[in-house]
Amino acid sequence: MSAAPDHIAEAPAVDGVPLVEVEGLGRVFDLSKRWLNRLLDGSGKVTLTAVDGVDIAINRGETYALVGESGSGKSTIARMVVGLLPPTSGSVHIGGADIWAESGGPRQRQIRRRIQMIFQDPFASLNPRWRVGSIVAEPIKAFGLIADARDREARVGELLALVGLDPRDAGKFPHEFSGGQRQRIAIARALASEPEFIVCDEPTSALDVSVQAQVLNLLRELQERLGLTYLFISHNLAVVRHMATRVGVLYLGRLVEEAPARELFAAPKQPYTRMLLDAVPDIGMEGVERQSIAGEIPNPINPPAGCHFNPRCPYVMPHCKTIVPPLYQVGNAKVLCHLYADGVDAALPPPAR
Numbered sequence: 001m002s003a004a005p006d007h008i009a010e011a012p013a014v015d016g017v018p019l020v021e022v023e024g025l026g027r028v029f030d031l032s033k034r035w036l037n038r039l040l041d042g043s044g045k046v047t048l049t050a051v052d053g054v055d056i057a058i059n060r061g062e063t064y065a066l067v068g069e070s071g072s073g074k075s076t077i078a079r080m081v082v083g084l085l086p087p088t089s090g091s092v093h094i095g096g097a098d099i100w101a102e103s104g105g106p107r108q109r110q111i112r113r114r115i116q117m118i119f120q121d122p123f124a125s126l127n128p129r130w131r132v133g134s135i136v137a138e139p140i141k142a143f144g145l146i147a148d149a150r151d152r153e154a155r156v157g158e159l160l161a162l163v164g165l166d167p168r169d170a171g172k173f174p175h176e177f178s179g180g181q182r183q184r185i186a187i188a189r190a191l192a193s194e195p196e197f198i199v200c201d202e203p204t205s206a207l208d209v210s211v212q213a214q215v216l217n218l219l220r221e222l223q224e225r226l227g228l229t230y231l232f233i234s235h236n237l238a239v240v241r242h243m244a245t246r247v248g249v250l251y252l253g254r255l256v257e258e259a260p261a262r263e264l265f266a267a268p269k270q271p272y273t274r275m276l277l278d279a280v281p282d283i284g285m286e287g288v289e290r291q292s293i294a295g296e297i298p299n300p301i302n303p304p305a306g307c308h309f310n311p312r313c314p315y316v317m318p319h320c321k322t323i324v325p326p327l328y329q330v331g332n333a334k335v336l337c338h339l340y341a342d343g344v345d346a347a348l349p350p351p352a353r
């Protein structure tokens with residue numbers, strides 16, 4: 001097998017046992033008007049299925065990226081996986097423990113300590129009235145990890161050094177730092193609870209292009225050093241290509257393709273994945289005939305029946321409009337598409353229109 005190009009992440013050594021197991025995860029939002037208003041204007045209930053039966057297993061030491069357009073359900077999944085939003089259906093297990101079980105109990109706190117999140121906007125995610133030392137020390141106190149104040153201060157200094165800041169920065173306020181430095185503070189805070197699993201929700205999209213690579217490289221260095229496992233949420237496919245070992249593609253709340261990153265970028269299978277990759281001019285797809293697919297994402301409140309992608313798909317067949325395809329195993333990939341019903345990884349036929 002030939003070596004991967006520099007810009008594609010090599011899969012780190014993993015033990016093959018999933019650290020994170022997401023099964024049948026679903027989230028429905030009720031967008032209905034109040035009961036009395038509905039009664040008066042005769043309108044019915046309105047619901048939005050943001051996430052629809054998603055299964056994901058993430059191995060220890062892996063970077064699993066979720067991609068998809070706005071409204072695909074990426075951030076809703078991230079919030080459910082990290083424990084910020086309860087699912088409507090399905091489960092999330094970390095190291096075999098259900099993060100939504102034993103709500104509020106000590107065991108749940110112990111599970112939650114193992115999961116942290118890095119948010120998109122380092123300007124909004126740090127309390128502007130707290131000094132950096134207090135911000136980074138907060139999870140250490142909250143989870144009762146270090147009782148002695150001096151030891152805690154020393155640990156904060158270690159964490160700041162780990163993310164490339166000066167331990168003396170603990171005495172400053174967030175506004176005294178640049179965007180990239182603030183994201184480093186947010187990373188130090190995330191590491192303070194000694195997590196195994198970190199959800200990175202668009203961690204560099206609010207940063208200048210010049211500092212994005214520095215923060216991404218820091219995340220990779222920390223992963224190698226600390227054995228971290230990442231769920232990486234991004235709409236930026238160039239960033240995903242740089243970071244991910246495996247990629248899941250979402251469309252209107254469903255996982256439509258999952259594959260090792262290298263394979264997905266070299267030969268995307270699902271028609272929507274092809275469209276997504278085609279939309280980015282600097283993503284090379286060697287050996288893949290390019291096509292452009294027109295159309296807008298349908299209204300998620302009333303998505304198309306069958307395969308949600310059918311109104312935009314150039315390969316649409318009559319049964320695509322009525323039957324939801326299962327997730328077919330095709331080589332190392334999983335593909336939600338009737339074209340792969342026989343499981344054979346054949347080149348897609350010419351578009352029907």
Ligand code: SF4
Binds near residue numbers: 309314317338
């Ligand atoms: Fe296109 Fe049908 Fe496949 Fe959906 S199931 S992506 S409509 S071919």
